[in-house]
Amino acid sequence: MTNDFDLYDTDTLPPATKAQDAEKAPELVYGSAEEFLHEQLLPTYVRSVTGKSAKWCIEWYFHPEAVSRVAALWRAWEHLRLDPATGMSVWWKDHADHHMRVLLDPQGPFYNCDMKEHREPELLEPRIAPKGWFQDARLL
Template sequence: MLTPELHTALADAVRRALTAVTTPEAEPGERGSVGEVGPYYPNAYRFFTEFLAPAYRRKTVDYPAMRWCPSWFCHPEARARVDALWRAWEYLRLDPATGMSVWWKDHADHHMAKLLSPDGTFKDCTPHHRQVHPLPSIDIPTELLNLDDAHPATERS
């Protein structure tokens, strides 16, 4: 007979099994305090090497519709986007329902389209790597650089 206690125990066992199947296991030493799981990949570079590059296969050599630089980590925008992809992946991997779908749709597809665009991050890069110039800007006044938007010096009306 299925008692309420047995029903609860079975439901908990199913939840644990689903989580074990859908969430990659953390490496030894990656667990934080009780109930807290550390990152699966220690940094964005390992995430790129071990997950993103093998998973996101595209023809980029001698193919003008997509541009990629093998020295991608030398480009600040590429580093920032891969870091954003890694952080979002680490957060969403813990959602056993739609986490990975959301990651692919809202993060990977978005950032990779920007990175691989013929007019994107690597537009002027050559096969031997050439750093592109940052956005032009005059020197920003020191008082603007020192603003702390989280703690404004003056009250806003």
């Protein structure tokens, strides 16, 4: 089975399953991860971002990890908002607090940036493992 869902594609919803096709999916409140970030997340998740205890990049969208985490926050919010009992509590506790702590961490994805300037991060440079160490799970 292949997975065509791309974590960096924040505008396309994952493929629907047969069960989802049978019933109409609820309408989205926000049309994209960026809209969610500007209209919901950042207005409600207010922190002091001085660079010492928290960092943010003004051009956050150039950081693949940040894009993926904001998209995950958006998708989780859209799903959990439908639970009138504990949905928002679960979203804050399990999603927002976790991902925002990572995003704002001074050693996180924006470690090389500041509020006024984006700087390209140094990417991790892995070596390829010796042949045979990792089997292709699609072939098992």
